[in-house]
Amino acid sequence: MDNLFDVLDFGAVADGETDSTSAFQKALDKAGEVFGTVVVPPGTYMCNKLTMRPRTGLKGYSSWSFRGEASGSIIKLMSANNECLLDITDAFGATIQGMYLEGQHLGDNVHGVMVNRETQGAQEDTPVIEDCYIGSFSGNGIMFHRIWCFRIRHSMVARNLKNGLYIKGWDGFVLDCWFTGNKGYGIMADDDNASVTVTGNRIEWNGGGVRIKNGSNWNLTGNYIDRSSGAGIYVGGHKKRSHTITMIGNIIYRSGAFIEKWPAELSGHENSQVLLDGCDNIVCTSNIMLAGCDDGGTGVYSPNYGIVARNLAYSIIKDNVGQNGCLKEFFADLGGHGECVKIADNFGSKKVL
Numbered sequence: 001m002d003n004l005f006d007v008l009d010f011g012a013v014a015d016g017e018t019d020s021t022s023a024f025q026k027a028l029d030k031a032g033e034v035f036g037t038v039v040v041p042p043g044t045y046m047c048n049k050l051t052m053r054p055r056t057g058l059k060g061y062s063s064w065s066f067r068g069e070a071s072g073s074i075i076k077l078m079s080a081n082n083e084c085l086l087d088i089t090d091a092f093g094a095t096i097q098g099m100y101l102e103g104q105h106l107g108d109n110v111h112g113v114m115v116n117r118e119t120q121g122a123q124e125d126t127p128v129i130e131d132c133y134i135g136s137f138s139g140n141g142i143m144f145h146r147i148w149c150f151r152i153r154h155s156m157v158a159r160n161l162k163n164g165l166y167i168k169g170w171d172g173f174v175l176d177c178w179f180t181g182n183k184g185y186g187i188m189a190d191d192d193n194a195s196v197t198v199t200g201n202r203i204e205w206n207g208g209g210v211r212i213k214n215g216s217n218w219n220l221t222g223n224y225i226d227r228s229s230g231a232g233i234y235v236g237g238h239k240k241r242s243h244t245i246t247m248i249g250n251i252i253y254r255s256g257a258f259i260e261k262w263p264a265e266l267s268g269h270e271n272s273q274v275l276l277d278g279c280d281n282i283v284c285t286s287n288i289m290l291a292g293c294d295d296g297g298t299g300v301y302s303p304n305y306g307i308v309a310r311n312l313a314y315s316i317i318k319d320n321v322g323q324n325g326c327l328k329e330f331f332a333d334l335g336g337h338g339e340c341v342k343i344a345d346n347f348g349s350k351k352v353l
Helices: 021-034
Strands: 005-006 015-019 038-040 043-047 057-059 073-077 084-087 095-097 101-102 109-114 128-130 133-135 142-153 156-158 165-173 179-180 185-189 194-199 202-203 207-212 215-221 222-228 232-235 243-247 249-254 270-287 289-290 305-311 317-318 321-326 328-334 341-344 345-352
Touching: 005 021, 021 038, 021 043, 073 084, 109 133, 128 345, 179 185, 185 194, 185 202, 194 207, 207 215, 207 243, 232 243, 270 321, 305 317, 305 321, 305 341, 321 328
Parallel strands: 005 038, 015 043, 038 057, 043 073, 057 095, 073 101, 084 109, 095 128, 101 133, 109 142, 128 142, 133 156, 142 165, 156 179, 165 185, 165 194, 179 202, 185 207, 194 215, 202 222, 207 232, 215 243, 222 249, 232 270, 243 270, 249 289, 270 305, 270 317, 289 321, 305 328, 317 341, 321 345
Antiparallel strands: none
C-alpha cells in the first residue's frame, strides 16, 4: 500500500542504542504527505522529540504488562533535552496505536504525548491514543494543554513524575484505561476544561485520583479509584466555580493516604474519598467507598472522611454508601451552601482499627 511506511525502511534501528530520531521523523513526514501511517515493528528504538503531522498514524504492536516490562514496539526517550517524546500539536486527526512510550525519567518536565498551545486550535484536534503504554516521563504522561476533542482508550499511563493525564481543554473521552503510580493525579484538569467523559477506568496509587478545577460538563461513571494520596475525586473552583458534573457508580477505596501539607482552608479534609468545594449543578450518587491500608495489611489506614462538601448550590449528594468507609466521619458537611442543595441517605460507618 502506498500510504503505509515501515520505519525500518527509513533507517530506524531497533537495537535500543542507535539514535533513530531522524529515521522516524522522515517516515512521519512522508506519511504526512499522503495522510498515511508509520508502522513500527517490535523492538526498542531510541529517539528524541518526534512531531506528527495531521491525519497520520503511528502504529506499533502492543505487548506489555502491569509492571511495565517493555516489549512490543518501544520508543525510548534518548535525552533529557526535550519537551516531550511525541508532539501532536496541530496534528489534527492523528492516531497513536499499540506503542510503548518510555521516558526513563529523564529531565525535569519532559512529557510523553503532548499538545501544547496558548490559544485554542483552528479546528478540533481529535487525536486517538489506544492500546498504548505511556510511562516514566518526568512530566505528564499525556499533556493536553488547549486540546479540543480527544479520545484515550485501552491504555496504561504509569509512573510519571507529574500527572498521568493533564487536561486543559474540552470534549474528550477517557475509556477503559489504567492510570497507576503517577506522582501527581491520575487525571488532572486545570483552569479551563469541559465536556469530558471518564468511564470504566482504574485509577490507582497516584498522588490523587481525579481532580477537576474550574471545570464543567463532566461524566465520571463506573471507575475504580484506589489508594490515592489525596482525595479520590476532588471537584472545586478557584477562578470560577466548577459545575454540571456527575459522579455516579464509582468505587473509591482507601484514598487520602499520604497528604503531608493540607490546603489551610480545608483543614485536612482532602484526606477523603470525595471532596466537593465550590461547585454548582453537581450529582454525586450511588458511589461505594471503603477505607483501607496498603496491600498485605501494611501502611496507614485512610481516609479520615468519606464525602466532604462545602459551598455547593443546585446539587444532589444522595444514596452513597460506605460500610467501613472512613476513619472519622462519613459525611462532613462544612456548610456555606447556596440554593437547592439536597443531601440525603448517605450511609456510612467508621472502620474500627
